[in-house]
Amino acid sequence: MINKDIKIPKLFQELHGYKSKISTIVLVYLTGIISGSIIIIDLLKFNLEIWKYTLLGIIVVDIAGGVVANLSSSTNSYYRDKKKLRIKFLLVHFIQPLVLYFIFPNSMYFFIFLFSYTIISALIINMLKEAEDQQNIASTFLTIGAILCILIKTDYLTINIIGVLYMIKIILGFSVRRPRFD
16 A cells, blocks of 8 residues: 555645655655654754744754755656756755745855755756766765765754755755665
């Protein structure tokens, strides 16, 4: 039952594709909720305003769940041949670093780096035709970007971890066009 494909309603197709396994959808939201909870619990010691915790929870659920969703064959298949929609999807991801900047304004340079590096990497990967080239270049960009994410000083290590998840979601998860796994 959990490995059964279900048809995704049109409203959610940009997140999950035309059809997806129930197990994939469960993992997307479970990963997002667990990751968001861990991040919020870690940051509780800093006594941030409630609106910051709320926005941060939403952003982390989206980023962490997006790692799983973007690596799924259903989401990948949905975007595979939609060049304009792929670019639009990438560019709209300025919202997450922008919201994070409003929550953590002292880390502005980190968020400028995060968005710029991630989106430039993704656009370069998107231009490549061969799936293996995309995978290899994405792995290279992600490795270098993750190291830089950890080395750039922010007020909270948790911000750097969110940055690495963001890069995984966009650079490795979304930018590489993979074949279906069925």
